[in-house]
Structures are given as C-alpha cells and as structure tokens.
Amino acid sequence: MSDPDPIVESVFDAVAATAPEIRAALPGRRVESGTDNPSGESVLAGDLYADELLADALTAVDGVGSFVSEEREAAVDAGGAVGEGAYAVAIDPLDGSSNLRSNNAMGTVVGVYDAPLPATGRDLVAAGYVLYGPITTMIVADDSGVREEVVEADPAVGDDDAPAVSRSVVEDDLRLPDDPLVYGFGGRVPDWPDAFTAYAREIEDELKLRYGGAMVGDVNQVLTYGGIFAYPALVDAPEGKLRLSFEANPIAYIVERAGGAATDGETDILDVEPEGVHDRVPLYVGNEGLVERLQSALD
Ligand code: AHG
Ligand code: MN
Ligand code: MN
Numbered sequence: 001m002s003d004p005d006p007i008v009e010s011v012f013d014a015v016a017a018t019a020p021e022i023r024a025a026l027p028g029r030r031v032e033s034g035t036d037n038p039s040g041e042s043v044l045a046g047d048l049y050a051d052e053l054l055a056d057a058l059t060a061v062d063g064v065g066s067f068v069s070e071e072r073e074a075a076v077d078a079g080g081a082v083g084e085g086a087y088a089v090a091i092d093p094l095d096g097s098s099n100l101r102s103n104n105a106m107g108t109v110v111g112v113y114d115a116p117l118p119a120t121g122r123d124l125v126a127a128g129y130v131l132y133g134p135i136t137t138m139i140v141a142d143d144s145g146v147r148e149e150v151v152e153a154d155p156a157v158g159d160d161d162a163p164a165v166s167r168s169v170v171e172d173d174l175r176l177p178d179d180p181l182v183y184g185f186g187g188r189v190p191d192w193p194d195a196f197t198a199y200a201r202e203i204e205d206e207l208k209l210r211y212g213g214a215m216v217g218d219v220n221q222v223l224t225y226g227g228i229f230a231y232p233a234l235v236d237a238p239e240g241k242l243r244l245s246f247e248a249n250p251i252a253y254i255v256e257r258a259g260g261a262a263t264d265g266e267t268d269i270l271d272v273e274p275e276g277v278h279d280r281v282p283l284y285v286g287n288e289g290l291v292e293r294l295q296s297a298l299d
Contacts, residue, residue: 005142007063007087008126011112012140014057017165019130019138020153022050022094022108026132030100038073038278039243046100047071050093050108058089068117068277069093070246075117075277087125088113090246090277095129096214105217107131111250118245118277121270127250129216138167139174139223141254146174146223176260177226180287184211184218186231186241196232199297203228203290215242219251219285223258228286228294233265240264240282244274248283261291265298 029045037043051071059067059078065086067076071093080086089112096106108130115123126142130151138149147169154166183203185192192200207228210221218229231242242248252262252269262269262285272281284294 004144005125007061008112008142010061010063011058011087011089011110011126012128012138014061015054015108015110015128015130016138016149016151016167018050018053018057019108019132019136019151020165021053022046022130023132023136024153025049025053026100037071039070039280043071044094044097044100047094047097051091054091054093054108058091061089063087064089066117067091068245070243070278082116083114088115088117088119090117090250092243092246095216095247096212099212099214099217104214105131105133105212105220106214107216109216109246109250111246111253118274118279120273121244121249121252124249124253124270127253129219129250129254131216131220133217133220137170137220139220139254141257143257145172146254146258147172148174174223174258176223176255176258176287178287180207180226180228180290182210182221182225182227183207183286183290184209184221184227184229186211186213186215186218187234191234191236192232193235193298195298196230199294202293202297215247215251215283219255222260222286223255226287228284228290230284230294231282232284233282237280238282239280241280242283243277244269244272244279244281245277248272248281248285251283251285255285259288260286261288263291263295265295
C-alpha cells in the first residue's frame, strides 16, 4: 500500500470540510439562478453556492495549480505549475441538481489530474465523490484502492482553521460485488439507439432497476450492489449527456479501481482524448462482464 499523496489528502480534506456547509445550504437554494452553465444547462442557486465554496476551498490547497468546474467556462489559475508538482482539480459541484426540487440524492464529483486540463483520465491521480443521501458519504479512490467515509458536521471538532467535520472510514477496500444486482440507464427510451435498446431489454430481464436521476447516486448503487450504470449515446445526441473531465473520468477511475470497467461504447473512458473541459461522452460503467457485453452489443 503506497503512502497517501499529501496534496490528494488535502484536496479531500477540503472537499469533506465543505460537505456539511453545502448540505446545510441546499434547502434555501432550490431555485433557478437565471443563468446557464457552459454546457447550456440552467443553473440552480445550489449549483452556484457549491461551486463558489469549493472554488475557494480547493484553490487554497497547496499543490492545486488549476481549478475546473462544470459551472465555469475556463480553468481558474490557482498558482503552481500543473504537471510539474501541482495538480489540476476538476469538479462537478452539485451533480444531479435537478433532484434538489424532488429531494432526492445528489452529490459533488472530484477528479485530481497530474496534467493541465483538458486531459485524459489516465492523468488522474485520484478521484472521488460526496453523496448527499440519507447519510453524507465520501468515496475516495487513488492508486491504493477505494475507500468510503461517513462525513458529519461536528461542532465539537475543529477550530478556526479546520472546519467542524468528523470523518469515519466505513470501508477501506471497496470492491464491486462479483454478482451484479442493479442497473440504471439514463435518457429517454425512445431516444436510445436500437442496439442499446436491445441490450437494455436483456439487462431488464436479469437485474433490478435502480435509476434516481443523479449519476453519483446511481453509480453508488452499482458500487454497493454490483451492476451497470449508463448514460448512453442517444439518437440525437451521439455524445450522450455527461461531461468527461468532471463526471465520466472520475467515475471511471473509481469503478476501475474497485474492479469494474468503464467505456464510451468503443474506448475505455480513461483513454478518451478530449478537446475541451466540457466535452460530453457516453458513459457505460460497472461490472466488467456487463460492460464487455455492452461493447459487443454496440459493435
Ligand atoms: P448535473 O446536475 O451535474 O447537470 O448532472 C446531471 C446528470 C447526471 O447526474 C445524471 O445522471 C443525468 O444528468 C440525469 O439526466 P436526465 O435528467 O436526462 O435523466
Ligand atoms: Mn453532473
Ligand atoms: Mn452539476
């Protein structure tokens, strides 16, 4: 087991410290902000709040040289030469924010890259996500494996510098179960290409539907129970919906380290070469056998 990377640990210290503040801010930020993000999607007040909090926290981490967010067109220079000792951090501040109105799971996704962005997922040195469910949990993956923590606001803990948050590791070697149990496929069924629809019909006969509309919640079902999550290429949107830099790559990195696989239908997600930090990519991720069947089905 390699020693933890101090910059990576500081990144996830900062992310964990913001989690209770973001969670506490959600009730009052369920409304539209009146603006769109670089992907052309409407932004909620919760998206902007989480983005601001995480930008301040992460650009202040020694060793973070650049900050990219779903909610910002370009990277924020945080000082330090990315790829020469400093890392670039890409985040989805609030994933599944359309679940805010319906009070369902959502989260924050983080990718830590050892290269200037846009970069391939092979340049990731760590990735993780916070899941705002009935419990706030945080998944952290690096080259030593995947761990799950419970993150709680704890007024008794902390001082002026270290915000009051307590963390407890509940799983220190998270692995995908061998026998898959659940599936969750995004997009509208009429928009699925025929080959994916045929694959989905097979999977529907084998597994249980678990689709909640937030990637982090749906992927957490797959990590917990085994199975497959997909936001597929659609007939009118062959690039799908999810963004490579701060959604598909971090999830692919986590699931690969937990023993699974992730593809865009042809190529491993982590090998996809992006042109821009907001590039979209189809995402199929979960147990290797299910992902391999998917790739054959789309051939
Ligand atoms: P975000 O809220 O960051 O834009 O992400 C939403 C994404 C992802 O979380 C989820 O898998 C997908 O959108 C759901 O899309 P549909 O609403 O089309 O199902
Ligand atoms: Mn998202
Ligand atoms: Mn988002």
